[in-house]
Amino acid sequence: MRDVSIIAIGQTKVDEHWGKSLRHLAADAILAALAEANPGRIDALYVGNMISGEVAGQEHLGALIADFVGLRGVEAVKVEAACGSGAAAVRLGYAAVAGGLCDFVIAAGVEKMTDANGGEVTAALALAADGDYETSQGLSFVSINALLMRRYMYEFGVKHEDFAGFAVNAHKNAIGNPNAMFPYPVTAQAFAKARMIADPINLLDSSPIGDGAAAVVLCPTEMARQFTEKPVRVMASAIATDSVALHDRHDPMALQAAYLSVQRAYSLAKITPGDIDLFETHDAFTIMAALELEACGFAQRGQGTRLAQAGEIGIDGRIPVSTMGGLKGRGHPVGATGVYQIVELVQQLRGEAGVNQVKDCRIGMAQNIGGSGATVVTHILERIG
Amino acid sequence: MGNAFMKPLRDVGIVGYGAYVPRYRLPAAEVARVWRGGEDVLPITEKAVPGLDEDTVTISLEAARNALARAEIDPSEIRAVWVGSESHPYAVKPTSTIVAAAIGAVPNTQAGDWEFACKAGTEALQAGIGFVGSGMAHYALVIGADTAQGRPSDALEYTAAAGGAAFIVGPREESLAYFEGSYSFVTDTPDFFRRPNQHYPQHGSRFTGEPAYFKHVLSAGRHLMDELGYTAKDYTAAVFHQPNNKFPERAGKVLGFKPEQMKTGLLVDKIGNTYAGASMLGLTAVLDEAQPGDHILVVSFGSGAGSDAFSLIVTEPIRERQRKARLTTQYIAQRTEIDYATYVRFRRKLHMH
16 A cells, blocks of 8 residues: 555635536636646546536536546546545545555546526435435435434433534634635524524524535655645545435444544544544534534534534634534535545645634544435545645 | 617607506515415515406506506507516417507507516617607507516515506607616526416526626616716616515615615515516606606616616606606505415416316
């Protein structure tokens, strides 16, 4: 196995990009990355995407985007793992470089969601759930998370207001991120009064629908310094799975795949949770942030919401979370989200996060979740500059 | 002249204007009560609903008669009767011939129906300015009227309303307000549409905002003001197409208008979105209260998409004509609240076969 580093990043603002198609968004991110550092040769392109077939009328993204960015002929495929598609693409890029198959790989994520109406997008997102046993019963993705959140509140005596800190923190951090969809603050009072979506999940528990693309360029660490002064090393990359259907899990309150993938990652990186300087969680809904903090060893079971306060998860807190806005504030273009998380970790570890900079950070972790926890991808990155 | 603003060879103006709004009102809270959700963010207070015996023809006719009362002209001198609507009672057979016959404008007249979603009426107004401005006609009657339908439970059901306004375009010398210039901004933008045989339109949800309404309204308004060398401060009043409260308020703010400049022409909260009638009713409301010398900007919007912008200056004779017909505010104040069930009966939403 070869050691792997990220030498370049690119991203578009997460937004309603009415004037841009999926391929243009992907190209904007990829070309931005190549403008940062271009090794002059790309061996493979992996494109994370979840629902382009359903809402953008386009599959076959590997070849499409490779051609559009001037890489016709290169190895290129789309990678799909529901909302975990983006980090799964990074994982495959990592594996290709680490295994010696490729030297220079682009891992990108793209999602164009606003060409379809809300109902179509909701139906497409629900494809992440179990088609025979969940989706066919009428469960949407919000309602699946609502079942989780309701059970969590019941099991652990937690109130809805206890989740407010996650949304407040995400929006606060989004203000300092020029690529965030919602760069404005929300208050705990606004959170309490927000419009109900699927009880108990309200509007401010939920990440938005948006368009976006992000990309990273990977290469062997030993070559990285030829192209950048600030390479960021991939300490660990791990994917684990669980049952797709919520009802098939022995303990729905424990994200088993998150636990398995983070344990593998800690083991590969030879670190413990205490070594992590910042953590990009998959806060598609506030309940997910709480469950992840528990699965990753930052909080005891049932106590994740105790961290939902500035002193814990704020930029200067014990374990900064959603440092560039997270899914809630930056936005959640589903198949691209996992790559945004990696891009943001690189910004932080390079010291390029502006007003959101986590001081003296050396090790960052990102966790990207597909479905209600069936695919979980964990990456741990390290500053080596 | 290129893409600059439009002005006919001879100056024209509005020699008569009239409004009509049906009396029935369906509160948005009543729609929310039945369909649940959205109670916290109602787009308007209530909308005007046509009675069982009202349609685009009757609304157009009421507005046309009010316009004639203010114009004080012989209807047989009208050389065009043009009705813009998305709810013409017939798919084939003009609304405009019925209106023309009823007011006594036939047979020496043009007559035709116009369709451009919510700007069908102002499109007819642009044509009327050209028709009179070229000298082909002394007077042209242009109308925007609708009995708009929203699919039950859809966001549009809260606002899709009925009403209309009529304007008689004639020479500037006879006008109550004359046109300094106008401009149209059009692109092919499918934000809202209805296919033949579909009862309810489809809309692109949030796509109807930024890339549709705001792009066209702001482009049209800004271009016309720039060409005329005006800023918002130069206007007494501004009227924008008003599908809900939020859109026109924001459009006006972006163009630099203050709430007091928009208040008189902003009717949507009390009568809903009257589609082709919306910006034109806003203008009748402003003219009802206008003083000679007042300066008025009107910007319509029609899905599909485009905006017409008009800049007007009010003239002296308006004082004595305003009270010659019922005022827009009188129609708005004449109010009979109905519940959702009555609305269902009036709008024939129950199909029993």
